[in-house]
Amino acid sequence: MSGHSKWATTKRKKAKTDVARAKAWNKFIKEISIAAKLGGGNPDSNPRLRAAILKAKSQSLPAKNIESAIAKGTGEGKDVIMEEPIYEGRGPGGVAIFVKCMTDNKTRTVSNIRNIFNKNGGSLGESGSVAWAFTHKGVIDVDATKYAEDQVMDVALEAGADDMATEDDVHEISTSPEAFDAVTKALEAAGIEMLNAEISYVPNDPVKLDHGDAQKLLKLLDKFEDDDDVQDVYHNAEISDEDMDAAE
Incomplete structure (x- = not known):
């Protein structure tokens, strides 16, 4: 990966x-x-x-x-107050994990998040405990088999993107959160389709895991994704394609 x-x-x-x-x-x-x-x-x-x-x-x-x-x-409807807490913790192999939630009951949510961490080889940390391990930025993926590198790069950089790299047939464009909207609009205006576009938490220094810890982490991530209050999960693990395939 x-x-x-x-x-x-x-x-x-x-x-x-x-x-x-x-x-x-x-x-x-x-x-x-x-x-x-x-x-x-x-x-x-x-x-x-x-x-x-x-x-x-x-x-x-x-x-x-x-x-x-x-x-x-x-529309008009029941006025439910939603909060968007982010929980930080560690997973198998010491991996840093960010769990972004959306909930109408923080007491329920934090209890569920702590339980998932504890039962799957991780631990819930304090706010700010792993924030240093990530950079908040826009990430946009474009199919490199359909669009030339120069074509995509020219549009993205002119619109304010920070950088672009190509790997595994994907052009990955990085932006600041502030420039994300302008870059996606410029790509659309140029007729360039996006495979994925989101404002993400990108790890500064990925941590390579062995097979055992990789499988434990993937199980932990699945548990988070199954929770209705969890919107996104970010981590700084580097997992091999073989370990990803083994988890399917």
Whole structure:
């Protein structure tokens, strides 16, 4: 796996069962609804909503589901107060883990997160305990078999991207969180499709795991992804393709 291990994780998610896909879609729908509620239903004037839609589309969430989620967020309904805590901890092999949640009950959520850590070879840490291990940035993936490196790089850098690297048939564009929206809009205007686009927590120094710890970590990540309050999980592990395949 490459640096922040996000692309390989995304590919693994896409290969999962329909049940797991439905769980992932429910998380996207929740994020889209909250984004629309907080900033309005027009993605052109609501960067958070636009980012949520891009991410949902990259995971094949149907357009009708996206439209329904926006309508739910902007419509009249039960006024539920949602919070977005981030929990930090360590996993097998000392891996740093960020767990981004969305919940209407933080007491329930922190209890669940602590329980998942404890039962799967990890431990919940204090706020800020692993934040230093990540950089908050935009990550955009483009199919390198469809678009030339120079073509994508010219558009991305002119729009404000920080860097671009090509690996495993994927152009990976890095941006600051502030420039993310402008870069994605520029790519769309140029007719360049994105495989994945999100504002992520990217590890500064990936930690290579042996087979045993890699399998334990992947099990831990699956437990987090199965929790309804968990929106995203970020880690700084470097996991081999063989270990990823063994976990399928």
